[in-house]
Amino acid sequence: MGDILFLAHRVPFPPDRGDRIRSHHLLKALARLGPVHVGCFADAGDKAGADGLAKIAASHCIIARTKPLPLAGIEAVLTGRPVSLTAFHSRRLADWVRHSIAVRDIAAIVVFSGQMGQYVPDDFKGRVVIDLCDVDSAKFASYAQGGERVWLNRREARLLAAEEERLGQRADATILISEAEAALYRSRLRDPAKVNVQVIGNGIDASLVDPQAVRPHPALANQAGPHFVFTGQMDYRPNEQAAQWVIEALMPILRARFPEAMFHVVGRNPTPRLRAQHGRPGVEVWGEVPDVRPFIAAADTVLAPLLIARGVQNKVLEAMAMARPVVLTPEAATGIAAREGEHWLVSPPDPQAMAARIADLLSDADAPARIGAAARRFVCDHHGWEAMLAPLARLLGRDGESVRHAA
Numbered sequence: 001m002g003d004i005l006f007l008a009h010r011v012p013f014p015p016d017r018g019d020r021i022r023s024h025h026l027l028k029a030l031a032r033l034g035p036v037h038v039g040c041f042a043d044a045g046d047k048a049g050a051d052g053l054a055k056i057a058a059s060h061c062i063i064a065r066t067k068p069l070p071l072a073g074i075e076a077v078l079t080g081r082p083v084s085l086t087a088f089h090s091r092r093l094a095d096w097v098r099h100s101i102a103v104r105d106i107a108a109i110v111v112f113s114g115q116m117g118q119y120v121p122d123d124f125k126g127r128v129v130i131d132l133c134d135v136d137s138a139k140f141a142s143y144a145q146g147g148e149r150v151w152l153n154r155r156e157a158r159l160l161a162a163e164e165e166r167l168g169q170r171a172d173a174t175i176l177i178s179e180a181e182a183a184l185y186r187s188r189l190r191d192p193a194k195v196n197v198q199v200i201g202n203g204i205d206a207s208l209v210d211p212q213a214v215r216p217h218p219a220l221a222n223q224a225g226p227h228f229v230f231t232g233q234m235d236y237r238p239n240e241q242a243a244q245w246v247i248e249a250l251m252p253i254l255r256a257r258f259p260e261a262m263f264h265v266v267g268r269n270p271t272p273r274l275r276a277q278h279g280r281p282g283v284e285v286w287g288e289v290p291d292v293r294p295f296i297a298a299a300d301t302v303l304a305p306l307l308i309a310r311g312v313q314n315k316v317l318e319a320m321a322m323a324r325p326v327v328l329t330p331e332a333a334t335g336i337a338a339r340e341g342e343h344w345l346v347s348p349p350d351p352q353a354m355a356a357r358i359a360d361l362l363s364d365a366d367a368p369a370r371i372g373a374a375a376r377r378f379v380c381d382h383h384g385w386e387a388m389l390a391p392l393a394r395l396l397g398r399d400g401e402s403v404r405h406a407a
Helices: 018-031 049-056 069-079 083-087 091-103 114-119 136-143 150-170 179-187 237-257 293-298 314-321 351-363 367-382 391-395
Strands: 003-008 036-042 059-064 106-112 127-133 173-176 197-199 227-231 262-266 283-287 301-304 326-328
Touching: 003 018, 003 091, 003 114, 018 036, 018 049, 018 106, 018 127, 018 314, 018 391, 036 049, 036 091, 049 059, 059 091, 069 083, 083 114, 083 150, 091 114, 106 114, 114 127, 114 150, 127 150, 127 391, 136 150, 173 179, 179 197, 227 237, 227 293, 227 314, 237 262, 237 301, 237 351, 293 314, 301 314, 301 351, 314 326, 314 367, 326 351, 351 367
Parallel strands: 003 036, 003 106, 036 059, 106 127, 127 173, 173 197, 227 262, 227 301, 262 283, 301 326
Antiparallel strands: none
């Protein structure tokens, strides 16, 4: 059936952040179908991922991403291209892709994230599957509703929308992460009939995210609370925005009800604005930690009050798998068919309303454990990675092929 070329905008090792978790498991699923050759970028902190990639990929090319974002922005404006594509443009990677197709039996190209679609040659005759995950153009359109860089965000939204339509027409299948995201994508296409849209949701490794295998972090477990935890890549604007909202709008209400309540922001690269909040009454900004699971395990409640969210939130699935009660906004709940009041608590992004839901939860001695246990059962039953990625074989025309084991 030939080899597979996999293109990702980050090294898919280690699986320690939302996009990399998905690309990691996508790569593992592809490696069970045939030899995979991987082209990807590495940020400054991604060097350790090369060893993991070498163990599963038949060959690979890792490009260090050194172009500063301001320079990418200037270049994008001068060339009329989206900043997102310019930031991930590399002549060396383009040459490697061409060479790989020329010297290897590449039967399919799988693209992870729209930035990498620029590397699919127009004359490639094999199958092309593009995992957009979510609709980036809609995200930038949301950014353009207010705040800084309105013109640039509006421009990015417009140019990315054109690129997303081009990729959809180029691909044999275009994957979105949820039915809601797929509907949004279709609604933005000028000619939806020309695009084969498929949905593959996010999964969870329930054996790794297991409350029975994780000891709660002592800094939380041994202190009065309640303790509220938010996890994520903290220089990602929607995460920063959500954490700031909790600190500024929600925590004052919660601390009026629970004077020793603590909010823990856990995740790499907190922005200067977030770091400045560390030490504020009831707020701890931890930054990067070796393992977020002990923080989740020690949380009385995991919060996910995202105001802008695309696709399925790994942070929500992980917290549910850890059997913790999750309080989240409707935006953070998209793509997960859990039931309100049984598997989680959904609240509008209104601080009084969310504080009331949290207070009701904590006032019922049995509710946190009951909702947490139901959440874990739901995730284990519906969001295992192997089941989620099973359609890949069909999309690549390999559904009749015996599955091989990756090295």
